[in-house]
Amino acid sequence: MMLEPLYQVTEKCGYCETEFRTSKVRSSFKKSAYTDTDFFCQFKTINPDHYVVAVCPFCGYAFTENFSQGLSPEFRTRFELTVRKNWQGVDYSGERNWEDALKSYKLALLCAQIKQEKERVVAGLLHHIAWLYREKGDTEQERRFLTLALEEYIKVYEVEGISVNNARLMYLLGELNRRLGQYNEAIRWFDRVVNDKKIIDSAMIRASRDQWAATRQDMQDQLENSGHKETGHV
Numbered sequence: 001m002m003l004e005p006l007y008q009v010t011e012k013c014g015y016c017e018t019e020f021r022t023s024k025v026r027s028s029f030k031k032s033a034y035t036d037t038d039f040f041c042q043f044k045t046i047n048p049d050h051y052v053v054a055v056c057p058f059c060g061y062a063f064t065e066n067f068s069q070g071l072s073p074e075f076r077t078r079f080e081l082t083v084r085k086n087w088q089g090v091d092y093s094g095e096r097n098w099e100d101a102l103k104s105y106k107l108a109l110l111c112a113q114i115k116q117e118k119e120r121v122v123a124g125l126l127h128h129i130a131w132l133y134r135e136k137g138d139t140e141q142e143r144r145f146l147t148l149a150l151e152e153y154i155k156v157y158e159v160e161g162i163s164v165n166n167a168r169l170m171y172l173l174g175e176l177n178r179r180l181g182q183y184n185e186a187i188r189w190f191d192r193v194v195n196d197k198k199i200i201d202s203a204m205i206r207a208s209r210d211q212w213a214a215t216r217q218d219m220q221d222q223l224e225n226s227g228h229k230e231t232g233h234v
């Protein structure tokens with residue numbers, strides 16, 4: 001018998017406390033074809049990222065395993081008014097297409113924002129939404145969500161600082177700046193990873209060196225392009 005890529009697990013809703021089913025991807029099907037410089041994974045067959053968010057079909061509360069436990073009375077009131085009241089009872093338990101995945105992430109983002117989840121959780125959701133748009137080839141929306149993710153990752157850095165081993169975060173701050181064309185900022189972050197003696201994460205130091213070089217190339221290309229435009233005018 002052939003194994004199906006999806007299997008179901010039972011989750012309990014943090015808001016209405018009802019149990020419901022949601023799908024996960026079997027690990028034998030999680031085959032990544034390649035990983036992008038900001039850790040976006042392209043998968044060969046089914047994308048396990050599409051199944052990260054659990055959505056309660058009874059009230060619309062959407063969450064990931066990174067969400068904190070417990071809901072404040074303030075959250076309950078706001079969730080009731082913004083999500084539950086308008087909830088149409090959509091069922092996300094089975095197979096998800098791209099649109100379903102996007103809707104599940106946007107719902108989780110809304111819940112995380114009204115719940116005032118940690119910056120790291122919100123940043124991760126925004127970054128994943130940007131990746132979904134990359135998957136679809138929608139560069140305008142991808143940039144919009146990369147910008148929002150970058151703003152949130154900066155807050156993470158401000159809260160956590162360099163005390164914890166944050167080489168990966170600092171690298172990401174450089175790479176998202178590079179992708180958004182903010183080259184001087186990108187260089188500044190890559191420089192810090194490469195030159196900070198406290199950082200011992202060799203993979204991130206190497207990646208920062210590579211992307212530092214990529215940024216210099218981007219700057220060069222930009223200069224040449226603007227040069228061409230000027231000549232075009234004359």
Ligand SMILES: [Zn+2]
Pocket residue numbers: 013014015016017018056057058059060061
């Ligand atoms: Zn619920």
